Amino acid sequence: MDIDSLPPRQKDVLKAILHLTNKHGYAPTLAELAKALGLKNRMTIHQHVVALKNKGLVKWEPGLNRSLRVIGDHELEDMQEEEQTRVPLIGTIAAGRPIDAFENKEYLDVDSSYGEKGCFALKIKGDSMIEDGIYDGDFVIVKPTPTASNGEIVVALLQDGTATLKRFYKEKGRYRLQPANADMEPIYVDGKQKLTIQGTAVALFRKLS
Amino acid sequence: MDIDSLPPRQKDVLKAILHLTNKHGYAPTLAELAKALGLKNRMTIHQHVVALKNKGLVKWEPGLNRSLRVIGDHELEDMQEEEQTRVPLIGTIAAGRPIDAFENKEYLDVDSSYGEKGCFALKIKGDSMIEDGIYDGDFVIVKPTPTASNGEIVVALLQDGTATLKRFYKEKGRYRLQPANADMEPIYVDGKQKLTIQGTAVALFRKLS
DNA sequence: CAGCTACCCATACGTAAGTATAGTATGTTA
DNA sequence: TAACATACTATACTTACGTATGGGTAGCTG
16 A cells, blocks of 8 residues: 555545654554644544555554554654754845845754744844734744735745745735835835745744843 | 663563563553553552653653553653653733633643743733734743743732733832733732742744734 | 545543552561 | 562542544545
């Protein structure tokens, strides 16, 4: 049974079992798996693991708590996932400047789900988003996406090579990059100009002291 | 810790844990260990594993079924590091209310240094610190300290049992807990009254989307 | 269209299993 | 001798957690 031919969610469940088992050293419960996959109900997981059991990929003892395990030769697969949990801190972003890349590899230890999504972190320089509570010196975790929805905070690359963190709005024939600072004007980008969205900001981290 | 220097029965228990775990692929229960060692009562095993845990040879999560596992020197090191990386999210803090403890154990994965310092996390409810960029729904990481310096953001327990997150200032004969919200007044605590400082806020984490 | 798979949700019930509390007995060491 | 560690026993309580039962939607295929 090839994992890659599994339906998407079953594959997610299998990976989560491997991951949580290796992370904790004991088997996960259905509820823990549900939580890890953003579900509200462990019954969904139960149905998934029944399907996986029928495909010979997992096994458990009926009625025994925490006896769920992956069977076969799939245990090593979780090892390569491990290194992707950390979020690389790639540089500083200041409006009107290109991203100033850090020379040394640094990482932000945050919730592992961000690393798994391929997120990267940027250190904020400036006050352009201060009224949205994003302060100079904060770290923003960015999920790579080529597009964004209105109102999302994006890391945008302009045509002149500069980068900026702003709220994104798509308007008639143009894009608006809106600062959250009353002293600053929006940036408008004509619809025909090149606007690259590096990703959307999904989390913020700040040292207080 | 050398296994061979263990008392006889503790050594038996350790071996049985390893054996049953490898045999079944999931952790044994106390009852299963008791049965394997010819005992009638799982309490005996419980006392043995407590002794083994105190010697750093096994580990489990209190209250979780089948979470017992043997930890070796290498794993011990990893486990300690893992355990101390995670910051327990213990509840919600809203000014004027006691801390509303979360029922389910949750953790915030943040920079490992916070976990090492024994920090805990609280979810913010309210706007009392909004002008310092601490918003409703944010998570604040708190380092336990009984005292604070002027200007530090503290989790304070008042005499009436309520909790609050404010900037701490020591003044003549009293303490001032200063909100960062122009619509709110400071809280003054007479120097003779009981003011418990649970800790100081050292970091903030916010989900943006 | 019907049937099937995939995927999500809910509540209720019952057993699994850890823990609390308490006890006795034996061996070792200061 | 007393204190402590080791090792066994019991019952009762409480939470953990799997399962039963039931519902729904969406997409694909014959």
